[in-house]
Amino acid sequence: MVRKRQILVIGNNTNGCTPKHEKIAYDIGSEIAKSDSVLISGGLGGVMEASSHGAHDANGFTVGIIPQDDASFANEFCDVVIPTGMGLTRDYLNALSADGVIIVGGGSGTLSEACASYMHKKPMVAIKNLGSSVDPYIDGYIDHRKNIKIIGVDTAQEAVKKILELITA
Amino acid sequence: MVRKRQILVIGNNTNGCTPKHEKIAYDIGSEIAKSDSVLISGGLGGVMEASSHGAHDANGFTVGIIPQDDASFANEFCDVVIPTGMGLTRDYLNALSADGVIIVGGGSGTLSEACASYMHKKPMVAIKNLGSSVDPYIDGYIDHRKNIKIIGVDTAQEAVKKILELITA
Amino acid sequence: MVRKRQILVIGNNTNGCTPKHEKIAYDIGSEIAKSDSVLISGGLGGVMEASSHGAHDANGFTVGIIPQDDASFANEFCDVVIPTGMGLTRDYLNALSADGVIIVGGGSGTLSEACASYMHKKPMVAIKNLGSSVDPYIDGYIDHRKNIKIIGVDTAQEAVKKILELITA
Amino acid sequence: MVRKRQILVIGNNTNGCTPKHEKIAYDIGSEIAKSDSVLISGGLGGVMEASSHGAHDANGFTVGIIPQDDASFANEFCDVVIPTGMGLTRDYLNALSADGVIIVGGGSGTLSEACASYMHKKPMVAIKNLGSSVDPYIDGYIDHRKNIKIIGVDTAQEAVKKILELITA
Numbered sequence: 001m002v003r004k005r006q007i008l009v010i011g012n013n014t015n016g017c018t019p020k021h022e023k024i025a026y027d028i029g030s031e032i033a034k035s036d037s038v039l040i041s042g043g044l045g046g047v048m049e050a051s052s053h054g055a056h057d058a059n060g061f062t063v064g065i066i067p068q069d070d071a072s073f074a075n076e077f078c079d080v081v082i083p084t085g086m087g088l089t090r091d092y093l094n095a096l097s098a099d100g101v102i103i104v105g106g107g108s109g110t111l112s113e114a115c116a117s118y119m120h121k122k123p124m125v126a127i128k129n130l131g132s133s134v135d136p137y138i139d140g141y142i143d144h145r146k147n148i149k150i151i152g153v154d155t156a157q158e159a160v161k162k163i164l165e166l167i168t169a
Numbered sequence: 170m171v172r173k174r175q176i177l178v179i180g181n182n183t184n185g186c187t188p189k190h191e192k193i194a195y196d197i198g199s200e201i202a203k204s205d206s207v208l209i210s211g212g213l214g215g216v217m218e219a220s221s222h223g224a225h226d227a228n229g230f231t232v233g234i235i236p237q238d239d240a241s242f243a244n245e246f247c248d249v250v251i252p253t254g255m256g257l258t259r260d261y262l263n264a265l266s267a268d269g270v271i272i273v274g275g276g277s278g279t280l281s282e283a284c285a286s287y288m289h290k291k292p293m294v295a296i297k298n299l300g301s302s303v304d305p306y307i308d309g310y311i312d313h314r315k316n317i318k319i320i321g322v323d324t325a326q327e328a329v330k331k332i333l334e335l336i337t338a
Numbered sequence: 339m340v341r342k343r344q345i346l347v348i349g350n351n352t353n354g355c356t357p358k359h360e361k362i363a364y365d366i367g368s369e370i371a372k373s374d375s376v377l378i379s380g381g382l383g384g385v386m387e388a389s390s391h392g393a394h395d396a397n398g399f400t401v402g403i404i405p406q407d408d409a410s411f412a413n414e415f416c417d418v419v420i421p422t423g424m425g426l427t428r429d430y431l432n433a434l435s436a437d438g439v440i441i442v443g444g445g446s447g448t449l450s451e452a453c454a455s456y457m458h459k460k461p462m463v464a465i466k467n468l469g470s471s472v473d474p475y476i477d478g479y480i481d482h483r484k485n486i487k488i489i490g491v492d493t494a495q496e497a498v499k500k501i502l503e504l505i506t507a
Numbered sequence: 508m509v510r511k512r513q514i515l516v517i518g519n520n521t522n523g524c525t526p527k528h529e530k531i532a533y534d535i536g537s538e539i540a541k542s543d544s545v546l547i548s549g550g551l552g553g554v555m556e557a558s559s560h561g562a563h564d565a566n567g568f569t570v571g572i573i574p575q576d577d578a579s580f581a582n583e584f585c586d587v588v589i590p591t592g593m594g595l596t597r598d599y600l601n602a603l604s605a606d607g608v609i610i611v612g613g614g615s616g617t618l619s620e621a622c623a624s625y626m627h628k629k630p631m632v633a634i635k636n637l638g639s640s641v642d643p644y645i646d647g648y649i650d651h652r653k654n655i656k657i658i659g660v661d662t663a664q665e666a667v668k669k670i671l672e673l674i675t676a
Contacts, residue, residue, distance in 0.1 A: 002563060002586055003578065016313055038587055056509060063570075063587055069425055069603050069627065071510065079509055080545055080570055082589055083603045085425040087407055088288055092258040093600075096576050096590045107312025112284035115277040119257055120576065133284075133312045136305040143276030143302045144185055171394060171417055172409065207418055225340060232401075232418055238434050238458065238594055240341065248340055249376055249401055251420055252434045256576055256592040262431075265407050265421045289407065354651055426626055427599035445650025450622035453615040453640075457595055471622075471650045474643040481614025481640045482523055 005037040005167055006063075007160075008094055008122075010113045011047030011104030011132070021047055021105050024127055026054035027156030028102055033060020035164055040097050042066065042090070042113075043074040043081060047104045052077035065094050092116045099123075100163040103150070105130035114150065118142045123166035125159050128152040174206040174336055175232075176329075177263055177291075179282045180216030180273030180301070190216055190274050193296055195223035196325030197271055202229020204333055209266050211235065211259070211282075212243040212250060216273045221246035234263050261285045268292075269332040272319070274299035283319065287311045292335035294328050297321040343375040343505055344401075345498075346432055346460075348451045349385030349442035349470070359385055359443050362465055364392035365494030366440055371398020373502055378435050380404065380428070380451075381412040381419060385442045390415035403432050430454045437461075438501040441488070443468035452488065456480045461504035463497050466490040512544040512674055513570075514667075515601055515629075517620045518554030518611035518639070528554055528612045531634055533561035534663030535609055540567020542671055547604050549573065549597070549620075550581040550588060554611045559584035572601050599623045606630075607670040610657070612637035621657065625649045630673035632666050635659040 009028055012021055029051035032039045039055040041048040043064020052062040056077040064078035069085030084090040091109060095101070095116035103114060103126035111133040117124055118141075126138045138152040151166070153159045178197055181190055198220035201208045208224040210217040212233020221231040225246040233247035238254030253259040260278060264270070264285035272283060272295035280302040286293055287310075295307045307321040320335070322328045347366055350359055367389035370377045377393040379386040381402020390400040394415040402416030407423030422428040429447060433439070433454035441452060441464035449471040455462055456479075464476045476490040489504070491497045516535055519528055536558035539546045546562040548555040550571020559569040563584040571585035576592030591597040598616060602608070602623035610621060610633035618640040624631055625648075633645045645659040658673070660666045 002584060003581070003588055004586070006578075006587065061587075063589075065589070071513075071604075071606075074510070077509060079511070080513065080568075080587065081510055081604070082570075082572070082600065084600055085427060085603050087261075087423040088285065089258060089261040089423060092256075092261070093589065093591055096592050097578075097588070099578075107314060108284045108287045108316070111311065112281045112288070115281035115284065116257065118277045119281070131313075142280065144300075145276060147277070171415065172412070172419055173417070175409075175418065230418075232420075234420070240344075240435075240437075243341070246340060248342070249344065249399075249418065250341055250435070251401075251403070251431065253431055254434050254594040254596060258592060262420065262422055265423050266409075266419070268409075425599075426623065427596060430594075430596040430599070445652060446622040446625045446654070449649065450619045450626075453619035453622065454595065456615045457619075469651075480618065482638075483614060485615070 005099045006040050006097055007032050007037045007163060008040045008098035008101045009047060009051040009104065010101060010110045011106040014045035016107060017046030021130060022050040024156050025050035025104050028104065028159055029054025030058040031156055031160035033058035035160060038063060040065065040094065042094055043078050045075060049075040049077060065090055065097065095120055095122060100167040102159045102163055103132065103134050105132045107133045110134060115142060118147050121147050123163060124148060124150045125153050125162045126150050127159060128154060174268045175209050175266055176201050176206045176332060177209045177267035177270045178216060178220040178273065179270060179279045180275040183214035185276060186215030190299060191219040193325050194219035194273050197273065197328055198223025199227040200325055200329035202227035204329060207232060209234065209263065211263055212247050214244060218244040218246060234259055234266065264289055264291060269336040271328045271332055272296065272301065272303050274301045276302045279303060284311060287316050290316050292332060293317060294320045294322050294331045296328060297323060343437045344378050344435055345370050345375045345501060346378045346436035346439045347385060347389040347442065348439060348448045349444040352383035354445060355384030359468060360388040362494050363388035363442050366442065366497055367392025368396040369494055369498035371396035373498060376401060378403065378432065380432055381416050383413060387413040387415060403428055403435065433458055433460060438505040440497045440501055441470065441472050443470045445471045448472060453480060456485050459485050461501060462486060463489045463491050463500045465497060466492060512606045513547050513604055514539050514544045514670060515547045515605035515608045516554065516558040516611065517608060517617045518613040521552035523614060524553030528637060529557040531663050532557035532611050535611065535666055536561025537565040538663055538667035540565035542667060545570060547572065547601065549601055550585050552582060556582040556584060572597055572604065602627055602629060607674040609666045609670055610634065610639065610641050612639045614640045617641060622649060625654050628654050630670060631655060632658045632660050632669045634666060635661060
């Protein structure tokens with residue numbers, strides 16, 4: 001078995017991504033690389049690009065699963081690109097590819113990925129206080145089934161530390 | 170052009186579906202049929218089955234888009250079954266098949282369908298006070314893009330009347 | 339159980355569709371309608387449009403499962419449109435939605451749908467002598483597993499008669 | 508831009524895979540690794556496993572895009588696993604992820620992947636004389652559009668040399 005842990009980072013695309021989001025995402029990417037895990041993302045801009053950039057600068061390995069059918073739409077920090085040609089439906093593939101998920105802000109797309117991850121019982125942590133559509137569910141459950149709690153954390157370092165604990169548990 | 174309006178009804182599967190949900194869903198199906206629209210659903214139990222049942226009893230036409238790869242998993246009130254073999258990823262196809270969406274309670278799957286519908290700017294109405302995972306977003310927007318507001322309503326009749334208005338507008 | 343038989347018609351899109359293909363496809367649609375079955379197609383031009391047209395003129399019911407994410411791309415003879423937003427990957431959904439498949443000419447897309455149908459053991463008939471990419475496999479098996487034989491026929495009437503027999507068997 | 512060439516290897520799953528297929532697939536994996544390309548496969552047995560094994564032994568990098576929704580179904584030589592939960596529909600994602608495709612025998616699934624690759628104009632080479640369902644199309648075109656010719660070759664070394672030429676051209 002050669003497969004490393006695969007950690008999915010989700011959050012705002014270019015639209016809605018502030019320098020604060022980018023900084024945290026970059027640091028999360030860096031920590032993921034240092035933990036010798038593979039970073040999975042949606043392969044586009046904003047949090048996806050910043051986290052891939054951080055992983056790349058720390059000699060990590062990154063995969064971008066993109067909506068388009070052509071790899072050239074991915075950001076430049078993806079080592080491997082999976083062009084799905086499925087539009088936003090690819091959000092579900094992101095969730096399925098994750099051993100654990102880190103949420104950095106984000107709107108409706110991020111919330112849909114969190115739902116998909118929840119349905120498939122993937123461990124999730126979320127950075128608090130970033131104005132995310134996931135906020136109503138941080139430190140709680142998305143529904144009555146109580147599949148998995150989304151754990152709120154404050155920093156990039158905490159996020160990666162916590163998700164590694166949850167994956168290992 | 171022969172195509173009729175396609176109205177998607179989403180909400181709890183068998184798990185979490187109360188008699189109250191079922192009654193409302195049945196009535197929504199009935200109203201959809203009377204409006205000469207096609208009812209689209211996820212084709213399984215709970216709200217999906219009750220709404221299809223209601224449409225069927227009112228001589229309507231129903232389509233079930235199901236996660237499995239075999240039509241036999243659909244409830245008995247689906248006139249046409251689309252077995253996707255894609256698991257819960259089929260939630261996105263439901264959203265894409267809708268001219269408008271009616272939400273009756275529901276958990277993480279329903280919330281993910283609401284997100285997909287929001288991203289594709291589909292008109293949405295939701296029955297209020299049913300303990301839905303969509304509740305934090307009723308009469309508001311899922312994110313900062315303000316694509317489409319989820320309109321809260323109280324009854325099955327109101328739900329169908331409102332969604333028809335929104336589709337026509 | 340209200341569901342009718344669902345018969346998928348596949349073949350050339352506008353590109354490569356001759357008047358001969360169109361005539362046969364139209365007649366197949368007509369026969370499907372007369373047999374009280376639902377016609378499923380890929381919802382675009384050529385054989386898809388002609389067969390839907392034929393079914394429509396004979397008061398049948400038609401479903402178009404299209405690659406785009408917007409129903410307006412379907413031909414005007416689809417009663418229900420399922421916009422998948424998945425590009426040509428929707429070929430697999432067509433196959434899964436079929437109780438039986440009728441092949442009218444066609445190139446690489448049609449061959450891929452035949453392969454998907456074969457893998458899911460759907461009964462198939464093909465009109466002979468239309469220069470189809472499926473030709474090497476007519477009256478034979480696509481591979482060593484011998485899942486299902488593609489039965490060659492000469493006319494629209496024969497095609498529908500045969501597929502109904504195979505579905506019932 | 509950090510992305511390396513992504514070469515897809517397709518062919519028989521365990522069922523139908525002979526030692527001859529395995530040997531060639533293993534050698535192809537090895538050559539792909541030596542060319543510093545990423546090997547993409549369907550992540551299961553037979554040709555998929557043998558080629559990933561070969562790449563792995565030559566210190567290459569491998570990705571498995573699998574039908575199931577759980578990474579544990581992949582063979583042990585996949586560095587990254589993309590569990591699609593889409594069943595055989597994942598064949599299209601394999602094709603989209605390829606800069607070029609190498610065909611080693613194979614039945615209906617392989618033929619469907621070849622069709623998908625053809626529709627998306629991906630360069631393809633095929634090992635000759637392995638009893639593949641793709642055989643009728645080797646050194647020819649799958650349909651009248653003449654998108655891309657499937658080039659027949661005799662050895663693993665030739666296959667990788669040729670696909671690299673075609674990708675670069």
